[in-house]
Amino acid sequence: MISLLSAAYLLGAAAIAVPIILHLLRRRPRKVQPFPSFLLIDPTTARMQSQNNILKWLVLLLRCLFLLLLALAFSWPYLPRFKRPPEQLTAVLWDHSFSMQSRAYANELYEKAQDIIGKGSQGHPTAVGLVADRVRWSGDFSEDPDSLAQWFYDHESGYGSSKFDRALRLADRKLQNAPGRKKRIVLITDRQLVPWQGINLSKTLSPGTEFELIEPQRPGFKNVAITDARLVGPFTDPKQRLPLRVRIRNYQHQPVIAELVITWQDEIADRRQIEVDALSQVTVAIPLEAEMLEPLFGKAEILVSDELQADNTAWFVANPTHLPKVYMSRPRRGSVDFIHTALAPTDRRKAAQLEELSGNSNLDELQSSDVIIVHRGIQTDSPLAERLDQRLRQGGTIVAVWRDTPMMRRWLAGYGLTAAASPLTGTHRLGSIDFEHPVFMPFLDVRTASLFNVLFFDPPHLKLPERARVLAHFDSGQPAIAELPVDDGRLIIVGTAISREATDWPINASFLPLWRELLAYANQDQQTQSTFTVSASALNIPKITQVRNMHTGEIVPLQAKRFIPDQPGAYLVQHAGEDTAIAVNVPSEESDPLPLADDFPYQRLVSKEPPSEQDASVLTTAQQSKSFWWMLLSTALVMMLAEIILANRTSL
Amino acid sequence: MKTETVAIPKFLDMELLGRLPSLEIQARYLVHGFWMGMHRSPLQGFNVEFKEYRSYQQGDEPRTIDWKVYARTGKLEVKVREEDTNLTAYVLIDASGSMSYRSASAAMSKWNFARSLAAGMILLLSRQRDAASLGVFGAGPMQFIRPSLKASEHRRMMAALEREPDGHGAPLAKVLDDLVILARRRSLIFVLSDFYENLDALETPIRQLRHAGSELIFLQVMDPRELHFDFTEPVLLQESETRDRMTLSPDLMRKRYLQRLEAHLATVAKAVQSYGGDYQLLRTDVAPFRAFGAYLACRRGAL
Known part of the structure; x- marks a missing residue:
């Protein structure tokens, strides 16, 4: 059913009365005029007169159509996409930080996510957003749970950190831009404290938007992580001894013994046992010897029994430089x-x-x-x-x-x-x-x-x-x-x-x-920055021509000449005529298993105001009526052109 | 027969002509205007009253002797005048309904224009001492007045022109057929009409009249609107003769009408010119001096 956004403009259609009145006034001459003889008129008059009348009616029709289409175009007709707004719109936000890979609950959360996505069906469109530095959406709200589940399966593992405040606002805006009777945000997270830092609880979601938190039965995980690994000091000479500084942090309430394995240029350079006290950190300095003055890379890895593996490895690089x-x-x-x-x-x-x-x-x-x-x-x-x-x-x-x-x-x-x-x-x-x-x-x-x-x-x-x-x-x-x-x-x-x-x-x-x-x-x-975290927006090395994984040798595809790493590793970046090695590691703040407090009042995000149902439908209307508008206006212009041509033929 | 080119005098007020109270006055005004124009025309000096001198012969009237010549030369010379040429002119005028038409831009109707011209022609003929005859053909039998120089006959002619045109006129072919019998040999025949009729039928009588030595001059009287068809709005037209009505959008009709008109005028002209006659197209908003010029040219040829 076609609806009108500005129906008042339809009053302009009354202007068709003008050409109709003019046509009728000119069409029927009342005054009889004498003429000497029809001798020179008679044979062809009937036929030409008939043709003339048809043309005049056609011109009148074109004029009326032009005015009608013009009035219709300005009244912004539209066909609503949804005859009825869907019963419920759901935005599923998946915490895409690497802490979600913890063996303590990874399977549990994944199954819960698939369960929620699988409930999306006719009348219950769902969109999935992966929350990291940015939010990557599955697309518009979809009523096809299978394709959504497949998309989610393909993107499940992330290595970055997540921030919930911006993600929640984006999901809220996405829901508001789509028509739906009921709107819901489902946040699936491991209840780690870090992503909640900086959240603004005083700013609520839109009225009517529900908020649900899906979390593991037992938040928190046992973790030991390498929080930093870097070569200290400038790399100025071949055969130089480069001091490697590795920081290992134990987030557990009991001491652990970890085996630290240092790989330097794909060869094991050092292996040692490290004891780290409960809730403490150790820094290990290991000298490494360079063999040539060119970009080099290495990996520090701890072999330890914990529940999160992604932060047990850290990459480091050395780039030749001059002494300050x-x-x-x-x-x-x-x-x-x-x-x-x-x-x-x-x-x-x-x-x-x-x-x-x-x-x-x-x-x-x-x-x-x-x-x-x-x-x-x-x-x-x-x-x-x-x-x-x-x-x-x-x-x-x-x-x-x-x-x-x-x-x-x-x-x-x-x-x-x-x-x-x-x-x-x-x-x-x-x-x-x-x-x-x-x-x-x-x-x-x-x-x-x-x-x-x-x-x-x-x-x-x-x-x-x-x-x-x-x-x-x-x-x-x-x-x-x-x-x-x-x-x-x-x-x-x-x-x-x-x-x-x-x-x-x-x-x-x-x-x-x-x-x-x-x-x-x-x-x-x-110096060019050489240490980054996954998906770091600070990765702003200009004029990149090629990026190669130094460990595997594979060429990494660029995104609009920008390199946004989604995997930890050591990469050789060609830029502005030189090669720079960069190390990309997981963000260390995500290693901290400290959970969100049980009484954290995240429900304050839910607005207590009643929802307004008009806004979304109006926005949808305005967006979808644009094509109609141009189509009607174009047709009106064609009518006007035809009218000009025919009116000239009839001298009207 | 070809008439000489005559410059058209411009000083005749057609509006005034149309408003003059009687046909006779209109005729006099028309002829007077023509003569005034002649003094400024290339025909100036052409003596329409004097022809030549000849020696006095016994029996000649003494009043015809030019005493001034006698005083200068001692010889008795007699003036030979034009009235002695014995020219007979027939003026046939169409009084059918179509001649009653007058458009807004014309000073008078086609009929008034034609009868003023006819009256003027008769007046001019009488002044030239040529015998004039009048035939008025319209609804009913043709009203015909035989050639005469008498003033009483001329008054009858004027009276005959006082009628109004109406209905279908008699076919011109029939009128000319009758004239073949009625007309004297070597006469001058003027036909004033709009020629809305079957032109093919005219050929026979024209040929016969020409064979009898007569000169034919067709004077086609047309209103400016007939010639231009300058209607701008859709109109409801009524034919003057049949009273038939027709609604037209002239914008589409004009081109076709003008083509047919041109062909019609050419056919009329050809019908008479192919037998040595003359043809004049007269507009009712322009003084008809060409018609007089044609008469004078024919008269000179006949002398």
């Missing part, structure tokens, strides 16, 4: 340069290539520096200051180690950074640290040295511009360490001199690792 070039000015004469000592290359490890920064330095070579460390400030009107500013704005990193000198004050004032005339008197510690920052993130580990034990004597009272990010505060609330973006580069200010008079930091265990993390952070933009 660090230019450092000398501290006060006669004092020890602790930073130089911390960064200087040793036999076991080469952290950086150190150069001296002074007025005699080759200014042109500064352009190739990765990090510049300034101790006493720079003469603001000197060529050196100009070159440093140029390098900073072009993307370089400058670390300014505070010393209260007029030169330092003038130089930093040029970047909007000042300090009070008198310092913060007394001894201070760090009061807060931004552990989200990459430099400080490793210090979250309870086993690393604490930064809060460091003492600072009479530190400066720094005043920062608003755009600066404070990375650490003194316990008095004043900034201790801050990062200031300057065009493409960054200026990092350390609010203390590195000397015995100013701090005891150099003798603290956190000093050396922090400066190396700082160095790595400053140098990170110079």
Whole structure:
């Protein structure tokens, strides 16, 4: 049954009265006009007159049809797709994170999912969404449970992490865009806590949308996982010893003994027993030897009895690179340069290539520096200051180690950074640290040295511009360490001199690792990222031409010149004329079996308002009437064209 | 016979002609206008009243002697005048119903136009001292007045033209057949009609009249609307003679009508011209001086 969206426009059809009246008025002449003789008219008159009348009626018909079609087109007729809205629409959301592969409940949840999908039938359309970083839908709501089940079977295993908030909103929107009397979201998950983090319970689903949670009978699983495996330090020389750092975390309430197997270039390089205490983590450092200066890969694997295998393996890679070039000015004469000592290359490890920064330095070579460390400030009107500013704005990193000198004050004032005339008197510690920052993130580990034990004597009272990010505060609330973006580069200010008079930091265990993390952070933009997680949206290596699995040698298909890995592994990516090895692993947060609390109020997502049944049908109407509209308008235009041609023939 | 090309005088007011109260006045106005135009025409200097001088002979009237010539030369010369040519002209006029037609753009109906012309022609003939005859053919028998120079006969002719056209006219072929018997030899015959009839039947009488030495001049009188068929709206037409009615959309009809009209006019012209006669198409919105010109040309040829 055809319906009209804007029936008022049909009133425009009354305009057909105009051509009809004109036709009738002109058609019947009432006044008799004399004419001398029909001698020259008679034989052909009847036939031509008849033809003329037919044409005139045809023109009238075309005019009326044109006006009718025009009025009909603007009234937006449509044929509703569903004569009756389906009884129930169901959006099944399947938690596609790899924790769903746990042997504890994988089969149980899979069978429950197939059972729900199998109930989809005539009048009960169902759509399935796989929830990972994004939601991958099976398509429109389908009344064919067999094809849905097959699609679900083909996509069951995932290796990423999942976020439920966005997925629930998307499912809700999908349901609202389709007509149905009853709408339902079914979320099938292992009740792991991680995907629920960040969910907004104050924002409900649409009124009338039901929400059901399908979970295993016994949430949680026994797990031991490799949470990180990476080669530390730059890979600069062939035959170089590369330190591999493997972190193994035991999520169980009892200690476990796992066998760690390290495979390096497809050969077993190390095998050892590792004991990990209950609910704790161990970091294992294993030196690996490179044989050539080219992209290399390896795999760390633990053989342990747990219920989730996907996180028992971690891939790592090494890409040849150069040592970061660090230019450092000398501290006060006669004092020890602790930073130089911390960064200087040793036999076991080469952290950086150190150069001296002074007025005699080759200014042109500064352009190739990765990090510049300034101790006493720079003469603001000197060529050196100009070159440093140029390098900073072009993307370089400058670390300014505070010393209260007029030169330092003038130089930093040029970047909007000042300090009070008198310092913060007394001894201070760090009061807060931004552990989200990459430099400080490793210090979250309870086993690393604490930064809060460091003492600072009479530190400066720094005043920062608003755009600066404070990375650490003194316990008095004043900034201790801050990062200031300057065009493409960054200026990092350390609010203390590195000397015995100013701090005891150099003798603290956190000093050396922090400066190396700082160095790595400053140098990170110079290197292509090489560690990713499955389906990571951060996989933004540009101009990729080919991707090959380094273990199997298979070419991996690209998606619109982008590589979005859905399997862990080591991959060799060809991009912009060079090869980069990348390691793709499962996201470590998914390894945590901590379940959602039993009293978690997820039912707050369900709206208590009564459903409105009009919205969905109107939306469907508007979408489906577009084709009708164009068809009617096109036909009306054809009618008008025909009318013009025929009216010319009849001189009407 | 071919008439000379005559420039058409433009100063006759057809509107005024149509409004003049009597046929005689209309005729005088028409002839007067014609003569006024003649003074400006290429025929200027053509003496229609004087022919030649000849020597005086016994029995000639003394009033015909040109005394001025005698004074100059001492010889008695007599003026020979045109009235002495003895030309007889028959004016046949169609009084059928179709001649009553008058469109909005015309100053007068076809009948009024034709009878004004006929009256003017008779007046002109009388002034030229040629014997004029009139035949009016319409419904009923033809009204025929024999050739005469008498004023009383001329008045009868004017009276005969005072009727109104009506009904089917007698076939022109029949009228010309009758004229074969009635007409003198070597006469001039004017036919004023719209010629809506069977033209094939005209051939025989035309040939016979021509054989008798007569000159035939067909003057086809047509209204402008007949010539252009310039109707724009659908019309309900009524034929003047039969009263038949017909509804038309002239937009589709016009082209076909004009083709048939052209063929009809050509047939009429050919019917008379193929036997040496003359043909004039006269529009009722244009002064009919061509007709007078044709008469004068014929008269000159006859002298």
